[in-house]
Amino acid sequence: xxxxxxxxxxxxxxxxxxxxxxxxxxxxxxxxxxxxxxxxxxxxxxxxxxxxxxxxxxxxxxxxxxxxxxxxxxxxxxxxxxxxxxxxxxxxxxxxxxxxxxxxxxxxxxxxxxxxxxxxxxxxxxxxxxxxxxxxxxxxxxxxxxxxxxxxxxxxxxxxxxxxxxxxxxxxxxxxxxxxxxxxxxxxxxxxxxxxxxxxxxxxxxxxxxxx
Numbered sequence: 275x276x277x278x279x280x281x282x283x284x285x286x287x288x289x290x291x292x293x294x295x296x297x298x299x300x301x302x303x304x305x306x307x308x309x310x311x312x313x314x315x316x317x318x319x320x321x322x323x324x325x326x327x328x329x330x331x332x333x334x335x336x337x338x339x340x341x342x343x344x345x346x347x348x349x350x351x352x353x354x355x356x357x358x359x360x361x362x363x364x365x366x367x368x369x370x371x372x373x374x375x376x377x378x379x380x381x382x383x384x385x386x387x388x389x390x391x392x393x394x395x396x397x398x399x400x401x402x403x404x405x406x407x408x409x410x411x412x413x414x415x416x417x418x419x420x421x422x423x424x425x426x427x428x429x430x431x432x433x434x435x436x437x438x439x440x441x442x443x444x445x446x447x448x449x450x451x452x453x454x455x456x457x458x459x460x461x462x463x464x465x466x467x468x469x470x471x472x473x474x475x476x477x478x479x480x481x482x483x484x485x486x
Contacts, residue, residue: 327383333376341368341479363408366400368479372417383431386424392417394449396480403477404458405469411455411476418449418483449483 344351344359344366352358359365371394378388395414401407422443430437455476461468478484 327380329380331378331380333374333378335372335374335376337372337374339368339370339372341370342366364401366402367398369397370480371395384426384429388422388424390420390422392419392449394482396476396482398477398480400477405460405467407458409458411457411480413450413453413455413476413480413482415450415453415482416448418486419446420444421446445486447483447485449481451478451481451483451485453481 342360342365350358353362373393375391375393376388378386380386393415394417395412397410397412399408399410401409403409403411420443422441424439424441427438427440453476454473456471457474458469459472461470461472475481
């Protein structure tokens with residue numbers, strides 16, 4: 275193994291060692307987006323794919339996500355009787371479908387560029403958003419477009435069986451972050467139950483874009 279290779283692995287080990295001393299916390303609210311397409315140019319497949327310049331490649335990816343459990347730290351949320359949200363019938367359920375359309379251009383055997391167009395379709399049911407009754411809200415459409423530039427650390431012509439790729443990307447706020455749907459809300463709780471349909475933005479966890 276060369277000194278250059280050893281240096282790369284040493285830096286990686288130091289970075290992992292540093293992260294291992296920290297306490298990592300999961301995100302408190304669901305916010306899963308599409309666009310997670312890998313930008314590899316598949317150089318390991320040989321000269322027919324990714325080993326030459328000026329090549330184009332199209333890709334299609336699909337991902338499904340469901341969220342229906344509630345945690346505080348590492349403990350599932352429960353009421354005074356020890357029942358979790360599912361047992362109480364108050365859990366929030368998110369269903370998300372992501373389709374990622376990718377177009378990659380091989381600039382050279384070592385460098386590539388990729389544009390990823392994410393399409394999303396979401397469904398959410400949350401009783402607390404509809405005055406205690408389980409109803410659904412939906413969103414769909416174009417997500418946040420991503421462009422990335424990828425570079426192999428080592429020349430793939432010399433190392434077709436193993437490599438490491440570094441990428442730098444930019445996300446464009448093309449996804450709508452203000453989608454609305456119908457919610458059923460009590461319009462005047464002080465004067466008795468008066469539940470009426472109202473139009474308002476859906477929860478941020480199912481918005482196609484995040485506005486950033």
